[in-house]
Amino acid sequence: MRLDVDPSFPADLAMGLPDEDQVSEEGYGYFRDVWAMGEVTHEEAVHMIKEERRLVGLVDQGSQNHAEFEALAKALERGEPEYLPPGYASEHPSSGLVQFLSELDEETPTLDALELGVAGLSYALTSIGCFTAASCRSHRSDTSWTDRPVVFFAAERPTVHWLTPMVRESGCGFADGSERADKLLIVEAPSITNLMDLAERIVQQAQRQKAIGV
Structure with a gap:
């Protein structure tokens, strides 16, 4: 569309x-x-923009269609691996996205709790x-x-x-x-x-x- x-x-x-x-x-x-x-601040905005680009890249690289992109983005935004497609973490243990989710600090929301993009x-x-x-x-x-x-x-x-x-x-x-x-x-x-x-x-x-x- x-x-x-x-x-x-x-x-x-x-x-x-x-x-x-x-x-x-x-x-x-x-x-x-x-x-x-x-x-x-300007510096905070620059940092957020760079981090967002990096995380969008992880989601884009790890997804093959729109449905997967949505699922991976949701998991990243919420910081919860349970939103990944079934079996995704075990099938892609070395992916940047899976590693990012495994290392998340639960007290620090991803992208200040804002959405990708x-x-x-x-x-x-x-x-x-x-x-x-x-x-x-x-x-x-x-x-x-x-x-x-x-x-x-x-x-x-x-x-x-x-x-x-x-x-x-x-x-x-x-x-x-x-x-x-x-x-x-x-x-x-x-x-x-x-x-x-x-x-x-x-x-x-x-x-x-x-x-x-x-």
Whole structure:
């Protein structure tokens, strides 16, 4: 299925950051199982993006179809080998993914409990002053609440202007998220690869501008 996205600046949508009294410990926008991320430094965003790339590579290398990718991703995200396909660990004992799961620290959630493909972008957006409200890589199941990878966020208009060329270049697009809460935008993409590309572009551009004092 081909997914179309709109990479143009969403000029007709309300923008801005939510007021402090609109944000609770569970976040903003009536989403379930979310939380306010707080501040994220540039270095933290870069680290998350690199770690996400590494883990997506492990899942991609270990799966031969979409169903396996979903199962491996779920096991990694939850840090629980029981979500692996039956017999997978015994058949692939030396795989990077199986080794990663066997060495996990149970008190440190993988990717800060965010999902593969949206964790890096959530960190990147937060590091440049956006407020990220929710994200989902999209799941191949009837319970997935989105048919494409998405990150819901709020940002000031100049920030969205700054993001727009990178959204376009990475094959992503904008959509209206205000049904969830005022001023929420959505950055969406045909695949998590596009969102990971956007995350890298954001931190690279932020670093270049910092280097020249912009």
